[in-house]
Amino acid sequence: MEEIIISTLQRTMIAGTPLLLATTGEIICERSGILNLGVEGVMAVGAVVAFMVTMTTGLPWLGVLAAVAAGMTLSVIHAVAAITLQANQVVSGLALTMLGLGLSGMLGKPYVGKPLTLKMNDIAIPYLSDLPYIGKILFFQSPFFYLAIFLALGAWFLLERTRLGIQIRSTGENPRATETQGVNVFLIRYLCVITGGGFSALAGAHLSISYSKSWIEGMTAGRGWIAIALTIFALWNPGRAIWAAFLFGGIFVVQYLMQPLGISPNFLSMLPYIATLVILLLISLKDPKRLNAPAMLSAPYNRGER
Template identity: 85%
Template structure:
């Protein structure tokens, strides 16, 4: 029993990792005022590029870098449409998701079902990994796990404590006032969308080269959309995103734990999506003024207009 609990929690951390990465990226993006519904598609692009580069070169970290580059590159489409052309951000993000899912399916077709032989070793943190229970759950994990937590903390520090981060936040709250301070709103929003895209792709890379070690079309399975919901649940705070993502990782894993109990696997597969609705419901009971939503989220900014 003890072993089952430990291994469940350990796997919850693994399942939560891509959610945390994508949520952190979306938090930064939305803080600048741009809603990016393309996460799912960018994640798929990240997964397929990381997989192809890794399987052909044998260099997983090169795969990660290329994936981040590809994620940023494809996100430019959303940035250009929603920032420069002031297009509807909902539709533009959806289009990005369609394109990302389609392109990844096309590029990845020859690689479907191929196993990845390159192993990414877990990082065992000296001394800490010897702590009973916690050592196995928190300190014997894939490098992505540590990276995700580290980046979430960096993102928190960046948004709350650095000049550039504060400028990004004020861009999402009041772009016109920010512009009068001599800040280039367009440039900051582009930057935020690109950072968000890089994070989504990194989440995808984790899925294909570390989590499942294979590529199949549609393997993101709605995780990008869940990350968008987690962004709300985390109240646009990367620090809160950490526990929100791992809580959800737990819900993904609990399916496998409950399967032997004779519950319908289809019902269990529903759980993450049901849970997403439930957390959004719980958040809605909060005072909306305490939600912290960026005031200008989703509103195009027109320069030189009052």
């Protein structure tokens, strides 16, 4: 029993990792006032690029870098459409997802079903990993897990405690006033969208080279969309995103735990999606005012307009 609980929690952390990475990226992006619905597509591209590069070069970290670069490049499309050309951000993001899923399917076709022999080894943190129970759960994990936590805390620090963070947040709340303070609103938004894309691709890289170690089409399975929901659940705060993501990681793991109980596997597969709706409903019921979305989220900014 004890072992089951430990391994469940261990897998929860791993399942929550891509959600945390993607959610952190989306929070940075949305805080600057840009809604990016392209997460799912960028994640898929990140997954396939990381897999391809790792498979051909044998260097997983090079794969990760390539994935992040690809994700950032792809996000430039959304940035140009949404920021410079003031296009509808919902449609632009959807288009990015379609394009990303398509590109990943095309690029990844020769790699379907090929297992990655090379593993990204789990890292044991000295001393801490010897702790009873939590040692194995928290300190003997995939490097992506530590990276995700570190980046989420870093994003929190950046947004809440630095000058640049204030500029990002005020860009999302009131771009016109921010610009009068000499801040380049366009530059800030470009940086945030592109950074967010890098985070989504990182989440994808984790899925293909650490989580499942193989590539199949559609392997992101809606995780990008769940990350967008988690952004709301986390109230646009990367600190809250940490436990939100791992709560959802737990829901992904519970599916496998409940399978032997004779419950329909299709019903269990519904759980993360139902949970997303239930959680959004609960925060809305609890206190609708706390949904403090950035005031100018998804509103295009036009310099000349008064």
